[in-house]
Amino acid sequence: MRKTVWQAARATVQLAKAAVLAFGSIIFITVLLIAATGTLLVVGAGLLPETVLLIRRIAGAKRRQVAGWTGREIPEAYQPITGTLRERLRTATRDPGTHADLLWMVAYYGYGWLPCLMLPLWPVGLVVDGVWSGLLGRQAVVLPLIGRLADLDADWSQSLLKPSPKARLAVRVEELTQTRAGAVAAHGAELRRIERDLHDGTQARLVSLSMRIGLAKREYDRDPEAARKLLEDAQDQAEEALAELRHVVRGIHPPILTDRGLAGAVRALAASSGLDVTVTVDGLEDGAGEGGPRAPAAVEAAAYFVVAEALTNAAKHSGSERAEVRLARARTGLRVRVRDEGRGGADESGGSGLLGMRRRVAALDGTVGVTSPAGGPTVIEVELPCVW
Structure with missing residues (x-):
């Protein structure tokens, strides 16, 4: 019984959060429907993109709420609303992710009252289940219902808020456009x-x-x-x-990559960097035919220039005398990690070469992560997808 009460209490908290969000969503939809016509006729369409951004924030709050209850993240797939007013309006009205959010809000307008109506079950459930289990020795029946209602609310919201294939495709097209x-x-x-x-x-x-x-x-x-x-x-x-x-x-393409492979070329970079650099290689060919397979030439070249740029920045700006470079073969591609113990504070807008690094990696559909808090350390992590 104690476990049932605890689970019911947790479900009640979840339903209370859902009720608050539902109440806010219902008010928002009502005001939106009333004001939509007047806004378009009187003020104009300039507020529409901001309204869509507000809807995204409400849907994001529900995604986080569902994730906290189920432990399963609901990904987002939105196109960025930027540019001129016409571009912002086009994105706001055509984005499939926004269409999914509107569908969820309309549906939530109907079933969002469910958490509000079921919250009174808590005191009733305590009395009924206490009598049911204490006097008759039977399992509780009302309090578990609260948990099932929380599950139902989460399942419905998850099915409506998860990105459709069209939304994911639209986001992917936008990413590829920016990458190109x-x-x-x-x-x-x-x-x-x-x-x-x-x-x-x-x-x-x-x-x-x-x-x-x-x-x-x-x-x-x-x-x-x-x-x-x-x-x-x-x-x-x-x-x-x-x-x-x-x-x-x-x-254009360092000949040393052809002669020594990526591992040998990076060791040569480390030796000439002016820093005390530790190079760790995991699962890559060392240029002498030993070790794992080699990555494609374009991937090796991008990784080489990432390391070269990172070590150059460390030597010029970090104030550190030591750095670490790690090259590792992963199932999905090649991973590069460069770390220095310098002063940190790397700024992509400061002409440090990080923007060029990102563009070079993005051209291969890779990712770049830069962590550089004030006081250091600076860590640059790059993943370059490839087939081994």
Whole structure:
């Protein structure tokens, strides 16, 4: 009996929360229906996006309430309401997630009274079940009903609030659109960097090389010694141009990845970073054919640049002398984790390269997590999906 009373008390608390939310939802829907026509005719449609955002918050409160009772999270699938007024109105009226929320609110308008009506069962249940179990030795029958009612309220809300396949598809399309825009921006920035490096470095050295060879040809018959000096300078210019080209090539796809694999390339980065870096590799090929399989070239390149950017930031900004890098093979892809014990406070808007890192990873449908509280540590965690 004691256990039954405890379960009934917990269910009563859940029903009380549901009753409060139902009461608020019913008032909101009533006011919304009354004000909708006047709003559209008098004030205009500018309030509609804000109303939809309020509906999302109410539905989110119900999702959290149901999750607290059942232990099962109800995911959200909303398109962001941003941009111009026309764009916000289009998203607010066409988002399938909003349609699901409105359907739930209309249904809740009907069955939301259920928790309010069933709350009085608590005192009745105590009396009836006390007599039923104490005098007759039978199991309680009224108090368990309260728990079943809480389950029923949660099940109905869960079935109505869970995202439909159409809503999930719409959110996925929006994510891919943003990812593509980021990838295009990152690709454009990379092309501009390569063009700048070639124009300011390699091209200038090749022009100088051509001029020196031309001068050497003119001086060859008149002054062989001067021609020889010009050719020596031309050779120096050629070597510098080759060094510039190697630098550009490394920015596109580092040859060390091909030669040593990701593990070997990251160890080389660690050795040249100026920090005391500990590298841990789990389940990846080490470049000598030992260990696990290699990730696809594009994934290896993205992981390499993530580590390079993170170690560069740590050396420049963190104030720490130590860092840790972990590369791990996961069932769904490759995981990269870089940690330093510096001062923290990494800011993506501060030109630290984190935005470029996110765009590079997002182009491969990966994820980036950055934790950098003031005082440190800074931890960057990246997951790059791939098939092994």
